[in-house]
Structures are given as C-alpha cells and as structure tokens.
Amino acid sequence: MAAVLGPLQLRLTAPDYEVTLERGMLVVRLQPSKLLETVRLLKSEFHFDLFLDVTAIDWLPKAPRFEVVYHFYSTSHFVRVRLKTPVTEADPTVDSLVSLYGSAGFMERECHDMYGIGFRGNPDLRPILLYEGFVGHPLRKDYDKLAEQPLVPYRK
C-alpha cells in the first residue's frame, strides 16, 4: 500500500466516512453532502490531481437506488482512490466537480445521459453520447434494452 493512503485514512474518519481496502484500492463511502469538501481535500492535500472517471450503479430493488462512483489518481504517489456516494431515486443529484477538475464536465454529461444523475453546478448537461429528444436513461435497469428511438422513419 502506498505511503499516502495511511495519512489519508487517518483524515477520513467515522461516522462521516467508511473506509475499506478492496483489492488493494482504497474505497471511501460517504454522503453526497460531504462530496465536494472531500474531493477538495484529496486534490489539495493528497495530490490526487487526475480525475479518472465518474459513473453510477443502479441497485434497482434496493434503496437508495443509485450509487455514484468516482475514481481519482495521483500522478505523484501513483495510487488510485475510489469514492462512492449513494443517491435516491427521488432526487438523484450530486454536486458537480467541474470547479475542481475541468475534465469532469464531459464525464458528468455521459453519466447524466446513461443514468439520469443530475450534477449541480455543471453548466452543460446536454446529451453527449445520446441525441436530443432521447427519452429515458438507457443504462438504468428499468430501461428495456431493445427500446429503440429511431431518428429516421423506418421503411414500410
């Protein structure tokens, strides 16, 4: 385990954070209200300067339904960290990270396309992989995978 993870674990304490080590990777579970300040801490004090990805998990029968997952990488410590934060189906919104990482803009757009997660503070949540007029979010578990929404009328 990289040297930076020990001090990081000391900073992220219960009850706000639930820190585990899964397959050699530090996994931090936290509430969405704590997200922005935690990421700011990771970036400024622990040099996690590369934002790798944001995606979501749809745990359909469970509540809260969604989990938003973030990955960060430190190019000075060569180590990754994963943040997981639960959001409800009624209000699937988290804070946007565009103020900290510019690259978060496009990744949050994709996550918004596919799962319908709202990102407060992202100035541009237009579809990036889908097209204008697409109804629904195709990677949600309750979206029928064969539900086509063609743009060109079919022949005959």
Next chain:
Amino acid sequence: MARTPTTIPIQPASGKSAAFEYLTTKKDELVGWARKFSLFPYPFVTACCAMEFMAVSSSPYDTDRFGAALPRFSPRQADLLMVVGTVTHKQAPVLYKVYEQMCEPKWVMAFGVCATSGGFYQNYAAVQGIDKIIPVDVYVPGCPPRPEMVIDGIMQLQDKIARQRHPIMTRDF
C-alpha cells in the same frame, strides 16, 4: 422515402413492336454490361469492418478486377454505397442523407453482420439492419466477412445489375 425509378412506357408508332422490344432488350444488356464493370463505391465506413474493406480493396484480393476499386468520397460521384460497420440511431440520419444524395442508378451493399441485421448489438443504440432505413441490394454477413465473401457479393451484385432493366428515361429524369 426512397424513390424507385419508374419507366415511361415508350410505344412504337406502328406495329413493329417485336423489333422494338428486341432493340430495347439489347440496349438493356449493353448498358447493364457497361454499368456492372464500372461500380464506383462510396465506403460509408463506421467500424472495424473497415480493416476487411482495406484487405479486399488492396493487392491480394483486389476489387479492381471487378471494376469496383475506385472509391469516390463524394456520394454524388458514387453508384455503390458500401455500408461497412455498425450504424447507430444517432448516425442513421447521416446515412440516409448520403443515400439520398447519390444519383441514380445506385446500389447498396450491407457489408458485415452489423449493417445486415444489427449483429450482436441487439440493443437500443444500434439500427437493426440498414434495410430498415434504405433499400439494400446485396447483403454480405460475417464478422467481419472474408474477402472472398465480399468478392462473391460484388459478383452477385454484378449479375443483378446485368439482369436489371436500365431505362434511359425515368419519371424523375
């Protein structure tokens, strides 16, 4: 949607219809023979089948032997639309526009299993076969198709062109 050329029936003035039909049949054969050996393909390449398209175009297989080697990168100059690869719903308007911009006569080849039927992309994003959008003359399935299959497809298309009627005047003309 796609318009099919309609022939204006030309009737001979007097009762020499047999000779006239003989002449028009011979004319169709001649034009068909000429057209089948001068296919100008427009490669609408979207995915990995492009590698196989390059293989079939280049020396060892060489579609130039069938007069179908000179890709035109403008649909206006092409008469064979080769749809090579997966077509998604987001791309479908582009494919439809390219097809509409091609001049008559035009033919379409669905190259690879994705263009033919959607292939293993049985999902919301992929068009389940380009024949849902534009008419297709020859299907070459395979993931990707062997160059021999593509050449066989081109030869079948040539047979089809040779057997077709080739009206000089259409209603759109």
